[in-house]
Amino acid sequence: MSDGAALLVVERLRKTFPVARGMLGRRVPLYAVSDASLTVTRGETLGLVGESGSGKTTLARCLVRLETPDAGRVLYDGTDVLALGGAALRAFRRRVQIVFQDPSGSLNPRMRVGTAVREPLEIHRLAHGQEAEDRVAALFAEVGLDPAYRDRFPHELSGGQRQRVGIARALAVGPELLVLDEPVSALDVSVQAQVLALLRDLQRRRGLTYVFIAHDLAVVRQMATRVAVMYLGRIVEDGPADAVLATPRHPYTVALLSAVPVPDPATQRRRIVLPGDPPSPLAPPAGCPFHPRCPHPRKDDRCRQELPALDEKAPGQRARCHYA
Amino acid sequence: MTTLLEVHDLRVTFRTSDGPARAVDGVSFTLAAGETLALVGESGSGKTVTALALLRLLAEPPAEVDPASQVLFEGRDVLRLDGEALRRVRGAGMAMVFQEPMTSLNPVLSIGLQITETVQAHERMTRRAARDRAADMLALVGLPDPRDALGRYPHELSGGMRQRALLAMALVCRPRVLIADEPTTALDVTVQAQILELLADLRERLGMAMLLITHNLGIAAGIADRVAVMYGGQLVETASRLALFQEPRHPYTHGLLQAAPRLDGPAAPTPAIPGAVPPATAWPTGCRFRPRCPHAWARCEIPPPLLEAGAAQQARCWLVEQPGGAPA
Numbered sequence: 037m038s039d040g041a042a043l044l045v046v047e048r049l050r051k052t053f054p055v056a057r058g059m060l061g062r063r064v065p066l067y068a069v070s071d072a073s074l075t076v077t078r079g080e081t082l083g084l085v086g087e088s089g090s091g092k093t094t095l096a097r098c099l100v101r102l103e104t105p106d107a108g109r110v111l112y113d114g115t116d117v118l119a120l121g122g123a124a125l126r127a128f129r130r131r132v133q134i135v136f137q138d139p140s141g142s143l144n145p146r147m148r149v150g151t152a153v154r155e156p157l158e159i160h161r162l163a164h165g166q167e168a169e170d171r172v173a174a175l176f177a178e179v180g181l182d183p184a185y186r187d188r189f190p191h192e193l194s195g196g197q198r199q200r201v202g203i204a205r206a207l208a209v210g211p212e213l214l215v216l217d218e219p220v221s222a223l224d225v226s227v228q229a230q231v232l233a234l235l236r237d238l239q240r241r242r243g244l245t246y247v248f249i250a251h252d253l254a255v256v257r258q259m260a261t262r263v264a265v266m267y268l269g270r271i272v273e274d275g276p277a278d279a280v281l282a283t284p285r286h287p288y289t290v291a292l293l294s295a296v297p298v299p300d301p302a303t304q305r306r307r308i309v310l311p312g313d314p315p316s317p318l319a320p321p322a323g324c325p326f327h328p329r330c331p332h333p334r335k336d337d338r339c340r341q342e343l344p345a346l347d348e349k350a351p352g353q354r355a356r357c358h359y360a
Numbered sequence: 361m362t363t364l365l366e367v368h369d370l371r372v373t374f375r376t377s378d379g380p381a382r383a384v385d386g387v388s389f390t391l392a393a394g395e396t397l398a399l400v401g402e403s404g405s406g407k408t409v410t411a412l413a414l415l416r417l418l419a420e421p422p423a424e425v426d427p428a429s430q431v432l433f434e435g436r437d438v439l440r441l442d443g444e445a446l447r448r449v450r451g452a453g454m455a456m457v458f459q460e461p462m463t464s465l466n467p468v469l470s471i472g473l474q475i476t477e478t479v480q481a482h483e484r485m486t487r488r489a490a491r492d493r494a495a496d497m498l499a500l501v502g503l504p505d506p507r508d509a510l511g512r513y514p515h516e517l518s519g520g521m522r523q524r525a526l527l528a529m530a531l532v533c534r535p536r537v538l539i540a541d542e543p544t545t546a547l548d549v550t551v552q553a554q555i556l557e558l559l560a561d562l563r564e565r566l567g568m569a570m571l572l573i574t575h576n577l578g579i580a581a582g583i584a585d586r587v588a589v590m591y592g593g594q595l596v597e598t599a600s601r602l603a604l605f606q607e608p609r610h611p612y613t614h615g616l617l618q619a620a621p622r623l624d625g626p627a628a629p630t631p632a633i634p635g636a637v638p639p640a641t642a643w644p645t646g647c648r649f650r651p652r653c654p655h656a657w658a659r660c661e662i663p664p665p666l667l668e669a670g671a672a673q674q675a676r677c678w679l680v681e682q683p684g685g686a687p688a
Contacts, residue, residue, distance in 0.1 A: 087548035087549065087550060087551075088519075088548055194636045195403075196636060197636075224402035224403055224575065224637070225402065225575070225577075225616060225619050225620050226402060226615060226616060226619050226632060226633035226636075226637075226652075227632070227633075227636060228619070228621075228632075229619040229621075229629075229630050229631060229632030229633070230632040230634075232621075232629065232630075232632075233629060233632060236629060251548065251549065252621070253549075253623060254620075254621035254622050254623050255621045257621065257623060257627050258621050258627060258628075258629055258630065277627075278627070281623070281627075291550060292549060292550060293623060294553075295549045295550050295552065295553035296549060296578065296623050297552075297556075297576060297578025297579045297581065297582050298578050298581065298582075298622060298623065298624050299577035299578040299580075299581045299605065299617060299620050299622060300581055300605055300622075300624065301581045301582075301601045301602055301605050301606075302602070302605075302606070303624055307553050307556075307557070308553075309550075309553045309554055309557050310550045310553070310554075313518040313519075313520055313521070313551060314548075314550075
């Protein structure tokens with residue numbers, strides 16, 4: 037699918053948020069993303085995986101410049117995204133769009149959904165009047181919605197239909213890359229499969245590149261060509277999707293995969309139950325961020341003291357672990 | 361095994377501006393002592409309303425429970441109890457944990473106070489004894505340093521720890537039946553694994569029966585003895601865990617199993633079920649799954665009853681009587 041050209045390159049990205057702590061409101065940094073580097077190739081789907089607080093959404097928001105990172109670079113098609121302003125930034129926003137998890141939270145409840153899809157066309161001066169109406173109708177048809185639904189309000193649509201509106205709105209400006217932030221997490225299983233099929237279909241027809249963020253590994257397995265796993269703000273493993281999901285190297289990826297329930301009583305696998313919760317990103321542990329919960333038999337003082345590098349463990353597959 | 365809970369023809373209707381919503385429409389099932397039954401369904405199927413009705417937790421109005429419905433707990437109809445008798449059933453009879461622990465805990469009261477309050481509402485006991493019992497329960501559900509946890513507030517605990525505290529509160533009167541409504545849905549998958557492990561362990565140690573409400577077939581496959589699938593306010597299939605997953609007889613169960621993305625087996629895209637769950641104010645006539653069913657035929661215009669489909673397996677589908685498949 038991919039032709040091998042890097043469309044999006046992220047280099048050593050860091051994003052912290054100041055958080056008030058205690059009675060005096062002393063501000064301490066929350067390390068949302070630390071030293072994240074990744075490359076997205078044109079036409080591929082990168083699955084960005086992690087649990088809540090892992091930093092996957094913050095990283096995604098930095099990619100589309102909804103957040104400004106503290107350090108690091110984001111290169112889109114060779115251009116430094118963080119240096120863009122004015123017309124160049126608007127042009128970037130036509131090329132890269134984001135779709136959010138909960139369409140009822142990202143759509144204005146008092147705006148008809150046809151207007152919501154039409155709005156980006158007008159903001160970017162791509163169409164107006166009857167031409168804009170025709171484009172909206174075509175977008176509705178493309179995402180599998182009856183164009184007659186244009187006059188409805190978000191609450192009059194089902195969850196799956198609302199997410200189709202969210203996708204149509206993102207597609208309105210003709211983007212090349214879509215960041216999909218948990219696009220099917222709020223949907224029921226039977227409807228989830230419909231939206232995933234739509235996304236695959238759009239990717240094929242429009243030649244889209246996806247950054248697909250999800251906590252559901254089984255969904256990611258269906259969609260992604262490559263996978264990056266995040267834990268406590270860091271990428272702990274990345275590589276080809278089939279390799280990472282079939283032969284994970286990092287102990288966290290191993291545990292995460294084993295924890296996913298399998299809908300077949302005959303093949304109940306042994307779950308690796310990690311102790312405790314993910315530590316607070318306000319006080320990340322020293323050394324390897326995963327060491328307090330890590331079940332690896334060789335865990336030792338080195339893990340407690342020294343942050344492992346993201347090293348290649350198999351062709352194209354990297355893991356941030358001293359002993360993987 | 362003795363039957364603890366018998367639900368007969370439970371019907372719950374809500375008055376809405378779009379007319380009456382028949383959220384639960386003739387649900388019957390039994391739960392034996394020590395047994396785990398998973399009630400599986402998607403949003404709008406009626407599974408949560410069913411659970412709330414069992415404990416009389418629905419506000420009436422807007423809910424209306426049909427006067428002919430029965431919820432027999434150890435032979436006594438919960439729907440006809442009130443006052444002290446109802447309180448006794450709720451404490452040591454049936455207890456419930458909810459999906460979102462943050463909204464079911466009082467944010468301004470300590471965990472310890474909330475649990476001791478629960479104990480004292482159901483049993484005559486000194487505050488000190490209630491506090492000891494609360495600490496024992498927190499230890500049982502795996503909260504580290506339970507004495508210290510008694511003084512903590514909900515926001516000081518992680519999502520997983522809050523769910524453990526809520527379980528402690530539900531279990532503190534040693535109920536015979538635990539009703540768990542999507543107890544892990546709000547949790548991350550590694551924390552979900554901890555809570556599922558804990559539920560299985562507690563069930564063994566306390567010998568209680570469990571009604572587990574979930575949309576996740578994988579969770580049902582891992583923990584249930586029997587599974588009941590809901591669609592459109594009705595049970596559409598009930599079976600033992602093995603039969604349900606290996607030989608589903610209702611097209612909806614089959615479709616759900618096919619649609620669920622999974623980590624075992626091929627990574628190929630999973631087929632969707634076309635359409636969406638209809639609103640409870642406008643269930644389709646005939647079989648409620650008919651508009652989405654790949655096998656629908658003329659007979660489906662008549663609503664099918666739950667038909668015997670095998671050993672301890674029932675499906676609400678005419679195909680059960682038509683082993684060769686639907687006529688063209």
